[in-house]
Amino acid sequence: MASKGKTFTVLIVEDNDADAILLEHSLCGSDTTAEFRVERACSLSEGKDLLEEKEFDAVLLDLSLPDSRGPETVSGLRAHNQDVPVIVLSGLDDDSTAFAAIQAEAQDYLVKGQATGRQIEQAISHAIERQSIQNTFRDALVVSADMILVFDSEGQVMFRGQNAEEGLTVEDEALVFKLESTVSGTSSELALKDGRYVETRSVRLEWDRKPALFCALRDITGRKQAAERLAEMQTRAMQSQRLESLGNLAGGVAHEFNNLLTGILGNSDLLAQGWIEGEEVQEVAKDIRFAAQRAARLTKHLLGFARQGLFRNERYSLHDKLLQARELLTPVLNRTVKLEFDLQAKNPMVESDPDQMNQILLNLALNGQDAMPEGGLLSFHTRDDEFGRVVLEVRDRGTGIPEAIRERIFDPFFTTKPQNEGTGMGLAMVWGTASQHGWELEFDTEEGVGTCFRISFPAQVPATNEPSQGLVIVIDNESFVRDTLRRFLIQLNFEVLDFATGGEALQAGQKDETVVDVVIVDSEMADMTISDFFSEFRSLQPQATFISMTGEPGRAPDVEAEGFLFKPFDFRLLASSLHLALSKRGHSSIEYLSSRLFKVDV
Numbered sequence: 001m002a003s004k005g006k007t008f009t010v011l012i013v014e015d016n017d018a019d020a021i022l023l024e025h026s027l028c029g030s031d032t033t034a035e036f037r038v039e040r041a042c043s044l045s046e047g048k049d050l051l052e053e054k055e056f057d058a059v060l061l062d063l064s065l066p067d068s069r070g071p072e073t074v075s076g077l078r079a080h081n082q083d084v085p086v087i088v089l090s091g092l093d094d095d096s097t098a099f100a101a102i103q104a105e106a107q108d109y110l111v112k113g114q115a116t117g118r119q120i121e122q123a124i125s126h127a128i129e130r131q132s133i134q135n136t137f138r139d140a141l142v143v144s145a146d147m148i149l150v151f152d153s154e155g156q157v158m159f160r161g162q163n164a165e166e167g168l169t170v171e172d173e174a175l176v177f178k179l180e181s182t183v184s185g186t187s188s189e190l191a192l193k194d195g196r197y198v199e200t201r202s203v204r205l206e207w208d209r210k211p212a213l214f215c216a217l218r219d220i221t222g223r224k225q226a227a228e229r230l231a232e233m234q235t236r237a238m239q240s241q242r243l244e245s246l247g248n249l250a251g252g253v254a255h256e257f258n259n260l261l262t263g264i265l266g267n268s269d270l271l272a273q274g275w276i277e278g279e280e281v282q283e284v285a286k287d288i289r290f291a292a293q294r295a296a297r298l299t300k301h302l303l304g305f306a307r308q309g310l311f312r313n314e315r316y317s318l319h320d321k322l323l324q325a326r327e328l329l330t331p332v333l334n335r336t337v338k339l340e341f342d343l344q345a346k347n348p349m350v351e352s353d354p355d356q357m358n359q360i361l362l363n364l365a366l367n368g369q370d371a372m373p374e375g376g377l378l379s380f381h382t383r384d385d386e387f388g389r390v391v392l393e394v395r396d397r398g399t400g401i402p403e404a405i406r407e408r409i410f411d412p413f414f415t416t417k418p419q420n421e422g423t424g425m426g427l428a429m430v431w432g433t434a435s436q437h438g439w440e441l442e443f444d445t446e447e448g449v450g451t452c453f454r455i456s457f458p459a460q461v462p463a464t465n466e467p468s469q470g471l472v473i474v475i476d477n478e479s480f481v482r483d484t485l486r487r488f489l490i491q492l493n494f495e496v497l498d499f500a501t502g503g504e505a506l507q508a509g510q511k512d513e514t515v516v517d518v519v520i521v522d523s524e525m526a527d528m529t530i531s532d533f534f535s536e537f538r539s540l541q542p543q544a545t546f547i548s549m550t551g552e553p554g555r556a557p558d559v560e561a562e563g564f565l566f567k568p569f570d571f572r573l574l575a576s577s578l579h580l581a582l583s584k585r586g587h588s589s590i591e592y593l594s595s596r597l598f599k600v601d602v
Contacts, residue, residue, distance in 0.1 A: 026117035085127035336375025363426035371398025400447035470517030
């Protein structure tokens with residue numbers, strides 16, 4: 001409310017003389033507490049001219065003027081001047097008209113003849129206060145260090161901060177809206193057209209009384225480049241460390257093989273010269289065979305460390321393997337080492353070479369035994385983690401690993417044992433096998449307390465005896481969309497290949513052994529049009545059924561496709577789209593998909 005004696009300059013835009021005189025009389029009446037200086041314009045164009053010439057605290061605007069009528073009158077005036085508050089005057093007491101005026105950015109709405117001078121004064125005071133707060137907010141956004149954009153629901157920019165106006169192109173703004181309209185409320189990274197990277201955050205709100213998407217962008221190019229330089233330096237450091245390890249590897253291999261070759265060559269010479277006779281021949285042959293077997297095991301360990309070599313890959317229960325290992329480890333370990341098995345994982349299925357797993361369990365057990373020279377408890381524990389992975393923990397209650405050597409324990413031929421009492425290949429082999437399979441290998445240790453080695457295996461999809469329903473190719477530039485579709489399709493017992501671009505999918509379709517049943521493709525591909533892709537892929541795989549995806553509301557389905565999938569989608573929608581599209585081709589999976597649809601509880 002205005003304080004006593006405060007002066008407001010008000011522009012009345014009203015073509016009716018009687019209404020204008022009544023308004024001016026009301027403002028100057030005895031019930032108002034402020035002084036009002038009033039000027040009048042008889043048309044919208046005349047009002048715009050006066051706003052250019054002079055400064056006004058507020059505008060009282062009639063919606064029925066000679067050159068403009070209805071809420072468009074407000075829009076026309078606000079487009080000319082964003083800073084002055086506008087109060088609409090109308091002869092109609094109509095809620096829809098009032099709402100339309102407010103939507104057009106008027107601050108308030110009054111009905112002619114029904115508002116007293118005091119009410120008009122309060123409306124002007126409140127409008128000026130609201131406009132002042134809004135202007136202050138806009139000014140703060142203009143000078144913000146972030147690049148600020150405000151979009152309407154159609155993607156048109158309603159507001160640009162100064163940094164956004166200077167630093168973003170129209171194409172950049174379109175990219176921002178496309179990203180944030182789907183992931184609003186989260187933090188994302190976006191590459192701009194000029195190669196810069198920005199971190200984006202957005203929130204949905206009302207802007208000038210309209211639904212809007214508020215986006216704040218911060219340039220993180222420098223941070224990104226610094227992170228890339230740091231990663232490069234770390235890679236070089238790891239390469240340097242790797243070279244040092246390879247030097248140890250070469251020396252250890254030479255020493256170990258020379259010992260083995262001495263036994264093989266020496267005993268072979270004894271046999272070749274005929275100096276060995278009778279039963280001793282069999283003993284010499286056994287020594288040669290033993291040395292050759294040790295050489296073969298060393299070679300296999302080296303290939304495992306280098307993540308090379310041919311190994312058979314099988315799917316099996318880790319629990320079964322551990323129970324088998326109990327029988328194998330008992331005669332190998334000292335009697336002072338007690339074994340404990342705590343198997344809690346609900347889905348213990350893993351994939352690897354079973355012989356490699358046996359070697360891992362043996363090496364970790366022997367490592368634990370060495371850490372407990374006086375004996376102690378060696379435990380094998382399995383559990384599920386929060387990511388659905390099965391985790392194996394092998395814990396000893398031994399001496400722990402000294403801090404000075406913790407970074408080297410996986411180096412080949414690194415050992416703290418006396419000479420000729422260990423090759424130092426045990427933990428190196430464990431590290432190599434884990435790296436080869438993409439397992440996560442970690443350890444916790446405390447001197448005087450013990451050490452726990454932890455291997456996290458990727459989550460396994462439960463096995464199914466149902467036959468494959470066919471091969472599906474998924475094409476989308478967003479990896480999380482591809483991952484979601486892959487998981488859904490696996491549950492529907494389809495095999496899946498996924499690609500980011502159409503070109504990659506075409507290369508897969510060219511292979512003679514590849515028979516594609518379904519292609520699920522986003523209609524907005526980065527490297528080609530959807531029509532060109534359909535044409536080229538159909539020539540390679542004429543039997544394939546096509547389902548196009550889109551995240552754009554109101555977009556017309558692609559006529560070349562047999563099915564359509566609108567984002568966001570759930571499992572039932574995907575299964576329904578597959579069933580509908582494949583039914584047009586009489587595909588063999590229709591009956592199976594029908595049964596799965598009835599089983600889905602959404």
